[in-house]
Amino acid sequence: MTELSHIRNFSIIAHIDHGKSTLADRFIQLCGGLTDREMAEQVLDSMDLERERGITIKAQSVTLRYKARDGEEYKLNLIDTPGHVDFSYEVSRSLFACEGALLVVDAGQGVEAQSVANCYTAIDQGLEVVPVLNKMDLPQAEPDRVSQEIEDVIGIEATEAVRCSAKNGEGVEDVLEELIRLVPPPQGDTEGPLQALIIDSWFDNYLGVVSLVRIRQGTLKQGDKILIKSTGRPWTAEKVGIFTPKPTETGELGTGEVGFIIAGIKDIHGAPVGDTITYQKTPDTEMVPGFKNVQPQVYAGLFPVSSEDYEAFRDALDKLTLNDASLFFEPENSDALGFGFRCGFLGMLHMEIVQERLEREYGIDLITTAPTVIYEVVTTDGELQEVSNPSYLPETASVEEMREPIVEASILVPQEYIGNVIALCEERRGVQTNMTFLSTQVQLTYELPMAEVVLDFFDRVKSASRGFASLDYHFKRFQASNLVKLDVLINGERVDALALIVHRDQAEYRGRAVIEKMKELIPRQMFDIAIQAAIGNHVIARSTVKALRKNVTAKCYGGDVSRKKKLLQKQKEGKKRMKSLGKVDVPQEAFLAVLRVDDK
Numbered sequence: 001m002t003e004l005s006h007i008r009n010f011s012i013i014a015h016i017d018h019g020k021s022t023l024a025d026r027f028i029q030l031c032g033g034l035t036d037r038e039m040a041e042q043v044l045d046s047m048d049l050e051r052e053r054g055i056t057i058k059a060q061s062v063t064l065r066y067k068a069r070d071g072e073e074y075k076l077n078l079i080d081t082p083g084h085v086d087f088s089y090e091v092s093r094s095l096f097a098c099e100g101a102l103l104v105v106d107a108g109q110g111v112e113a114q115s116v117a118n119c120y121t122a123i124d125q126g127l128e129v130v131p132v133l134n135k136m137d138l139p140q141a142e143p144d145r146v147s148q149e150i151e152d153v154i155g156i157e158a159t160e161a162v163r164c165s166a167k168n169g170e171g172v173e174d175v176l177e178e179l180i181r182l183v184p185p186p187q188g189d190t191e192g193p194l195q196a197l198i199i200d201s202w203f204d205n206y207l208g209v210v211s212l213v214r215i216r217q218g219t220l221k222q223g224d225k226i227l228i229k230s231t232g233r234p235w236t237a238e239k240v241g242i243f244t245p246k247p248t249e250t251g252e253l254g255t256g257e258v259g260f261i262i263a264g265i266k267d268i269h270g271a272p273v274g275d276t277i278t279y280q281k282t283p284d285t286e287m288v289p290g291f292k293n294v295q296p297q298v299y300a301g302l303f304p305v306s307s308e309d310y311e312a313f314r315d316a317l318d319k320l321t322l323n324d325a326s327l328f329f330e331p332e333n334s335d336a337l338g339f340g341f342r343c344g345f346l347g348m349l350h351m352e353i354v355q356e357r358l359e360r361e362y363g364i365d366l367i368t369t370a371p372t373v374i375y376e377v378v379t380t381d382g383e384l385q386e387v388s389n390p391s392y393l394p395e396t397a398s399v400e401e402m403r404e405p406i407v408e409a410s411i412l413v414p415q416e417y418i419g420n421v422i423a424l425c426e427e428r429r430g431v432q433t434n435m436t437f438l439s440t441q442v443q444l445t446y447e448l449p450m451a452e453v454v455l456d457f458f459d460r461v462k463s464a465s466r467g468f469a470s471l472d473y474h475f476k477r478f479q480a481s482n483l484v485k486l487d488v489l490i491n492g493e494r495v496d497a498l499a500l501i502v503h504r505d506q507a508e509y510r511g512r513a514v515i516e517k518m519k520e521l522i523p524r525q526m527f528d529i530a531i532q533a534a535i536g537n538h539v540i541a542r543s544t545v546k547a548l549r550k551n552v553t554a555k556c557y558g559g560d561v562s563r564k565k566k567l568l569q570k571q572k573e574g575k576k577r578m579k580s581l582g583k584v585d586v587p588q589e590a591f592l593a594v595l596r597v598d599d600k
């Protein structure tokens with residue numbers, strides 16, 4: 001077992017694309033964890049989808065053995081963190097296992113809002129933050145400006161920050177040396193009863209549940225009789241080891257160490273993240289003060305296009321939640337779409353990933369309804385309800401007050417784009433609470449309705465700043481607001497799956513825009529289709545999709561046969577994603593029309 005003084009536990013905080021994975025790979029290479037061939041692929045991003053999208057989703061860890069310049073060998077545990085704002089809670093839980101964090105900043109770009117937020121979390125949790133300037137090989141690198149910015153924004157000393165290029169390897173050893181010098185070793189009673197914090201749990205088809213743990217106190221050995229504190233259930237530690245990054249059994253994990261345990265648990269809810277493992281013989285050992293469990297922020301109805309897929313869909317969701325404790329689902333029944341599930345996600349990216357996996361890995365075609373946040377409704381008899389589905393909103397007459405979730409958003413933007421970003425925030429009903437000028441960037445703080453942020457705000461902020469602004473946000477509170485339910489009627493029938501909750505001031509505009517969008521998206525059929533938007537019984541907008549008069553392919557008459565075939569093929573594919581509402585075929589896009597509505 002390694003002495004505490006020779007262990008360092010750290011995470012890397014970095015904005016997407018600033019080079020975290022490349023740097024981690026360099027560390028692994030330098031410490032001889034993998035052969036060159038195994039190195040060919042970036043190893044920390046393990047899921048296919050992650051690799052395709054080039055982002056890191058699941059927290060992973062790797063134990064490195066590093067022979068330092070002082071001649072001593074150190075055991076460095078790197079706990080990986082995801083880079084996207086949807087998954088920022090995973091960052092916080094990874095940080096729980098560490099004494100330090102490397103803040104990796106692209107020396108050609110500068111600090112980004114999300115890294116700032118993560119650094120604050122790290123500092124709050126008592127971690128030592130070590131700044132690293134990456135991509136020094138690039139001609140546009142401006143290390144002095146970026147160091148200054150780190151000092152201004154985060155308030156940590158950065159003039160001496162290590163400079164490196166993860167790409168060509170220069171300075172990478174210096175990063176590890178700085179890490180050993182600045183990050184304190186773990187502490188803990190090596191003789192005390194076992195206290196192991198579960199940082200992450202995932203389901204492996206062959207092994208069952210694998211948990212990544214950080215040993216706070218005592219030693220965990222293979223064969224130990226253990227107890228999961230919150231469930232009170234006893235298990236036996238069947239396998240204990242570390243990731244190098246390949247899973248490698250070591251038979252034991254000592255105080256301060258990070259590694260895996262496999263105990264024959266069949267379901268990740270049996271080893272909840274944030275829980276504590278101890279010995280069966282010491283059941284009174286205290287829980288390690290845990291981190292907050294996250295709640296889904298965005299909800300949407302998911303319905304199989306073909307009702308025969310319902311059972312397969314439920315099985316697929318069951319399987320996905322084995323590995324994704326933040327995915328929530330419960331059955332939902334829609335008059336329009338039949339049986340499906342209301343699912344809760346951390347954000348839009350999370351939703352897209354889940355949708356994509358259901359379709360790609362499980363082959364289920366889905367219709368997704370417009371995502372919504374959770375609202376609080378106080379009824380006239382004083383009851384407080386949480387509403388995550390607009391069609392379950394109580395009758396207007398029995399609603400005393402509606403409250404919407406408000407987030408605090410922090411935006412870092414280069415000065416030249418500040419006007420655009422402020423205009424966007426105002427448009428989204430934002431209230432500015434702070435503005436600080438830094439060397440080249442401005443730090444803006446806004447309170448914004450979550451509903452205005454979760455859908456496309458990130459993309460809009462990006463496009464308002466030619467990609468340079470960055471955003472971080474977190475839930476602040478519920479606030480009373482003038483909200484109404486906007487219904488959509490097709491041929492006079494209210495379609496529950498198309499209902500929305502919107503601010504009254506925007507209701508008319510939204511209603512009109514959604515109707516216009518739907519008119520474009522619903523294909524012409526053999527009869528006129530009336531589309532209306534209404535608040536209560538009051539119709540605020542209407543439009544008609546005129547009946548079809550001629551064959552769509554008629555215009556190819558006598559023309560190119562392959563083009564005609566293509567068109568027919570396209571129509572056929574289009575069909576797959578249609579849902580018949582009464583006699584009207586409505587394509588998937590129409591259900592998401594609300595997302596496509598351009599702002600005023």
Ligand SMILES: Nc1nc2c(ncn2[C@@H]2O[C@H](COP(=O)(O)OP(=O)(O)OP(=O)(O)O)[C@@H](O)[C@H]2O)c(=O)[nH]1
Pocket residue numbers: 014015016017018019020021022023045054055056082083134135136137138164165166167168
């Ligand atoms: N020129 C140069 N490019 C680098 C350097 N480090 C990383 N890159 C490149 O920057 C891009 C992003 O690097 P990644 O390591 O994937 O970034 P990341 O921060 O891990 O991204 P996420 O996994 O999405 O969080 C890749 O194209 C890398 O090849 C560097 O030191 N110099």
